[in-house]
Amino acid sequence: MRKKAAETRKYRLDMNEKILNSGFKEFNKFFALDTNAYQAGAISVQNKELMGLVGSMVLRCNDCIFYHLDRCVTEGCSRDEILEAMHISLVIGGSIVIPHLRYAFDVLDELLEEPSAV
Amino acid sequence: MRKKAAETRKYRLDMNEKILNSGFKEFNKFFALDTNAYQAGAISVQNKELMGLVGSMVLRCNDCIFYHLDRCVTEGCSRDEILEAMHISLVIGGSIVIPHLRYAFDVLDELLEEPSAV
Amino acid sequence: MRKKAAETRKYRLDMNEKILNSGFKEFNKFFALDTNAYQAGAISVQNKELMGLVGSMVLRCNDCIFYHLDRCVTEGCSRDEILEAMHISLVIGGSIVIPHLRYAFDVLDELLEEPSAV
Amino acid sequence: MRKKAAETRKYRLDMNEKILNSGFKEFNKFFALDTNAYQAGAISVQNKELMGLVGSMVLRCNDCIFYHLDRCVTEGCSRDEILEAMHISLVIGGSIVIPHLRYAFDVLDELLEEPSAV
Amino acid sequence: MRKKAAETRKYRLDMNEKILNSGFKEFNKFFALDTNAYQAGAISVQNKELMGLVGSMVLRCNDCIFYHLDRCVTEGCSRDEILEAMHISLVIGGSIVIPHLRYAFDVLDELLEEPSAV
Amino acid sequence: MRKKAAETRKYRLDMNEKILNSGFKEFNKFFALDTNAYQAGAISVQNKELMGLVGSMVLRCNDCIFYHLDRCVTEGCSRDEILEAMHISLVIGGSIVIPHLRYAFDVLDELLEEPSAV
Numbered sequence: 001m002r003k004k005a006a007e008t009r010k011y012r013l014d015m016n017e018k019i020l021n022s023g024f025k026e027f028n029k030f031f032a033l034d035t036n037a038y039q040a041g042a043i044s045v046q047n048k049e050l051m052g053l054v055g056s057m058v059l060r061c062n063d064c065i066f067y068h069l070d071r072c073v074t075e076g077c078s079r080d081e082i083l084e085a086m087h088i089s090l091v092i093g094g095s096i097v098i099p100h101l102r103y104a105f106d107v108l109d110e111l112l113e114e115p116s117a118v
Numbered sequence: 119m120r121k122k123a124a125e126t127r128k129y130r131l132d133m134n135e136k137i138l139n140s141g142f143k144e145f146n147k148f149f150a151l152d153t154n155a156y157q158a159g160a161i162s163v164q165n166k167e168l169m170g171l172v173g174s175m176v177l178r179c180n181d182c183i184f185y186h187l188d189r190c191v192t193e194g195c196s197r198d199e200i201l202e203a204m205h206i207s208l209v210i211g212g213s214i215v216i217p218h219l220r221y222a223f224d225v226l227d228e229l230l231e232e233p234s235a236v
Numbered sequence: 237m238r239k240k241a242a243e244t245r246k247y248r249l250d251m252n253e254k255i256l257n258s259g260f261k262e263f264n265k266f267f268a269l270d271t272n273a274y275q276a277g278a279i280s281v282q283n284k285e286l287m288g289l290v291g292s293m294v295l296r297c298n299d300c301i302f303y304h305l306d307r308c309v310t311e312g313c314s315r316d317e318i319l320e321a322m323h324i325s326l327v328i329g330g331s332i333v334i335p336h337l338r339y340a341f342d343v344l345d346e347l348l349e350e351p352s353a354v
Numbered sequence: 355m356r357k358k359a360a361e362t363r364k365y366r367l368d369m370n371e372k373i374l375n376s377g378f379k380e381f382n383k384f385f386a387l388d389t390n391a392y393q394a395g396a397i398s399v400q401n402k403e404l405m406g407l408v409g410s411m412v413l414r415c416n417d418c419i420f421y422h423l424d425r426c427v428t429e430g431c432s433r434d435e436i437l438e439a440m441h442i443s444l445v446i447g448g449s450i451v452i453p454h455l456r457y458a459f460d461v462l463d464e465l466l467e468e469p470s471a472v
Numbered sequence: 473m474r475k476k477a478a479e480t481r482k483y484r485l486d487m488n489e490k491i492l493n494s495g496f497k498e499f500n501k502f503f504a505l506d507t508n509a510y511q512a513g514a515i516s517v518q519n520k521e522l523m524g525l526v527g528s529m530v531l532r533c534n535d536c537i538f539y540h541l542d543r544c545v546t547e548g549c550s551r552d553e554i555l556e557a558m559h560i561s562l563v564i565g566g567s568i569v570i571p572h573l574r575y576a577f578d579v580l581d582e583l584l585e586e587p588s589a590v
Numbered sequence: 591m592r593k594k595a596a597e598t599r600k601y602r603l604d605m606n607e608k609i610l611n612s613g614f615k616e617f618n619k620f621f622a623l624d625t626n627a628y629q630a631g632a633i634s635v636q637n638k639e640l641m642g643l644v645g646s647m648v649l650r651c652n653d654c655i656f657y658h659l660d661r662c663v664t665e666g667c668s669r670d671e672i673l674e675a676m677h678i679s680l681v682i683g684g685s686i687v688i689p690h691l692r693y694a695f696d697v698l699d700e701l702l703e704e705p706s707a708v
Contacts, residue, residue, distance in 0.1 A: 015574035022577070024555045027562070029623055034567045036616060037209045042198035047165045051203060054169045055176045055210040056568070058332070060415070061532070063571035080160035083378045085169060090381070091155040092173040094330025095388045096294070096410070099417035102369035105376070133338035140341070142319045145326070147387055152331045154380060174332070176568070178651070179296070181335035201614045208617070212566025213624045214530070214646070217653035220605035223612070251692035258695070260673045262508060263680070269501055270685045273445040278434035283401045287439060290405045291412045291446040292686070297650070299689035316396035321405060327391040328409040412686070414533070437496045444499070448684025449506045450528070450648070453535035456487035459494070509681040514670035519637045523644045523675060527682040530645045552632035557641060563627040564645040 002103070005110050008066055038071070046077045050085040057089030060096065062103050069104060073111045082108065120221070123228050126184055156189070164193050168203040175207030178214065180221050187222060191229045200226065238339070241346050244302055274307070282311050286321040293325030296332065298339050305340060309347045318344065356457070359464050362420055392425070400429050404439040411443030414450065416457050423458060427465045436462065474575065477582050480538055510543070518547050522557040529561030532568065534575050541576060545583045554580065592693070595700050598656055636665050640675040647679030650686065652693050659694060663701045672698065
């Protein structure tokens, strides 16, 4: 019913390439800033990705939820950590978050079953 | 220019009491659910409070920012952890978050200078 | 700590007058459309004002919450009806709505104690 | 062009089951609280569902709009009541709500033509 | 992967017709107000459409983004003007806007390649 | 009733200084990106500031509205241009924007009466 993980990743990469090659360099600076925000620092990469997931869920952005879930799985966050972050998001954002929780559960199952999460 | 931390805490407690004593018990259930979401689990209390801070900043709610900053300081999150969580929030939420970043910096200084953060 | 009801009403009226007398007539059309939306129809005025309250709470706008609470009390909505509409708003919008629930409780007490709610 | 009502209902139920059987019981508590909010009380079930529709439209969530429209039709709200609630939502939320108004009109026609709306 | 421009335009027009012929005349007034807002005045039509694009991007509404991009191209806004308006939107709205930036880039390429953009 | 323009500007500058001197350099990069977005390019500075105003109004951020109004006046946007941009914002964002329209009218009068708008 929804797009497969591989397809979602491909569309994301193709469009990012289009943006980053547009010749308008301010976009590239924003993307670099975005990438930097999730590098290891005082907070671990795993917890930063979980924070990215919380931000994405309360703002109700499925593409962002997919991306951070994908990163969480790649970085080795446990299922329990992910469910707890989802629950914080649900409580903060309310029932309007539930459709995105459904999407997240649907995606998470697929991601956890992939041979490799890269 | 803004209210002092002690005053903000008192208004919050007074009004919460009014809500929890309203006789409408569904509010009490929601508040209990809210409290539970931040208990220690697979994710530490500190990281959960930082996640609460991220959710509050991207949704641009100063009262919520105050509360989670206050909890972060009480639970011993470092200044660097808090700044990194603020930065994730800024990047996710954009320049519209900046007025709340100002508020957060203003509050954080006061909280870190209190004899005790409880 | 917050502004009194009479002061809130006055500022609202003064500024509305400024907008409606600005010479830019499209504002007047929007305001007329807004007023019409809450006239009695298939849905009663009371339930329309409660719907306005729900919309205001989930979008987290204190001035709008004040206005619709004021109208609800004037139109004779009961305290129970108002609390139920608040609870629907809390569940839909999540904990981020709680600061606005505090505001609403604070305002409601004042409105219900006024000699007349007009 | 959009998914059929039966398909939308099935995906919703399948994913809800996944969430409610995840072993993370806080989700079940939130869902129960959500269900309770729409039970008959001082406000009728019909008006509560219309309030759910308003909340869903101003927050611009199509899955939530579908669900509350479906419930409104099942509970016997009239077409006029539904259109008035939609109009309140449009005025509160502005032109950004229009794409969701299109979706709602599209869905409503299908729901009203179903042999039974259950 | 996404719907073609012609299909998006057709669905929009079909549903608008349904809304405007619903017999509920308040919708027609809102649509007229909406149309008026983008007429030439002190601000040119082109810059008004770019403002509509900014409003649509920061509020993260793809259908609205499509509509205003389509109008921008029809009215002869240059690619550079459109990219600058997109960048303002990205900075105001943050990384949560990025999925909509991808959509906008995808759509823009199709619109610019059409024999005529009307 | 609200803070004076001079006071609002001072708080903004004081807190920005605190943020930019925090030692966390990613904030400085974001602020630079934000400043760049409003430089003259294919779109004039005036129209970019009006776009910033639209973004601020539909996202309902008074501090941001103040800032962009202040910049609009400084850059010489006419009252009519500002009112038209406000009207686009009202139509896009709906009645929930009205409290911010009140604020904007209140501020605009003060800004236009200042000996110099710098």
